[in-house]
Amino acid sequence: AQSVAQPEDQVNVAEGNPLTVKCTYSVSGNPYLFWYVQYPNRGLQFLLKYITGDNLVKGSYGFEAEFNKSQTSFHLKKPSALVSDSALYFCAVLSSGTYKYIFGTGTRLKVLA
Amino acid sequence: NAGVTQTPKFQVLKTGQSMTLQCAQDMNHEYMSWYRQDPGMGLRLIHYSVGAGITDQGEVPNGYNVSRSTTEDFPLRLLSAAPSQTSVYFCASSYMQGSSYNSPLHFGNGTRLTVT
Numbered sequence: 091a092q093s094v095a096q097p098e099d100q101v102n103v104a105e106g107n108p109l110t111v112k113c114t115y116s117v118s119g120n121p122y123l124f125w126y127v128q129y130p131n132r133g134l135q136f137l138l139k140y141i142t143g144d145n146l147v148k149g150s151y152g153f154e155a156e157f158n159k160s161q162t163s164f165h166l167k168k169p170s171a172l173v174s175d176s177a178l179y180f181c182a183v184l185s186s187g188t189y190k191y192i193f194g195t196g197t198r199l200k201v202l203a
Numbered sequence: 204n205a206g207v208t209q210t211p212k213f214q215v216l217k218t219g220q221s222m223t224l225q226c227a228q229d230m231n232h233e234y235m236s237w238y239r240q241d242p243g244m245g246l247r248l249i250h251y252s253v254g255a256g257i258t259d260q261g262e263v264p265n266g267y268n269v270s271r272s273t274t275e276d277f278p279l280r281l282l283s284a285a286p287s288q289t290s291v292y293f294c295a296s297s298y299m300q301g302s303s304y305n306s307p308l309h310f311g312n313g314t315r316l317t318v319t
Contacts, residue, residue, distance in 0.1 A: 122305040133310030141305050195245040
């Protein structure tokens with residue numbers, strides 16, 4: 091069965107510091123991995139995805155994520171956090187050949203000025 | 204460009220009532236899906252569709268019906284509302300191309316449903 095784990099309910103980071111939001115996954119077959127961000131009272135917005143190729147993928151708003159097959163992880167990173175990055179972040183996985191996204195439980199990122 | 208439009212934004216139902224949550228997209232996306240978002244549980248897939256006339260169940264389909272008569276619309280029906288269906292509901296769509304589906308989802312802004 092497919093699953094996604096986001097082990098931290100909340101991550102606090104000071105503005106200007108690097109940030110990491112963790113995600114691990116379990117799928118049978120090749121994984122397609124995604125990060126989404128949700129601002130209050132809004133739907134989710136796509137940030138970036140890993141399909142194949144380079145393990146480091148770059149996305150919107152300066153975010154990037156590193157795919158690590160041996161650790162089955164896809165952590166979201168940003169070199170320098172902004173207060174405006176404060177939001178709820180979701181990792182999601184889609185197993186190759188299926189149409190069912192599985193989402194993690196979300197991590198609330200708080201960037202402190 | 205409207206994207207994915209969900210109506211209503213808020214709804215309060217009494218136990219046993221029925222209602223339809225509307226979802227429309229203007230991007231000609233083949234794939235459409237419904238999720239519910241509950242605290243501590245993330246988003247869970249209710250039903251999805253890969254084209255007009257084709258629907259399938261997700262992770263939590265019980266108590267919900269869907270149909271897809273057009274590419275643009277994918278309504279979600281609650282047949283007999285229960286307090287356990289109190290949640291925020293999101294509709295999402297994406298294009299499908301090639302032999303392997305891996306497109307990112309476009310989300311609506313959600314419907315907040317309370318069942319008393």
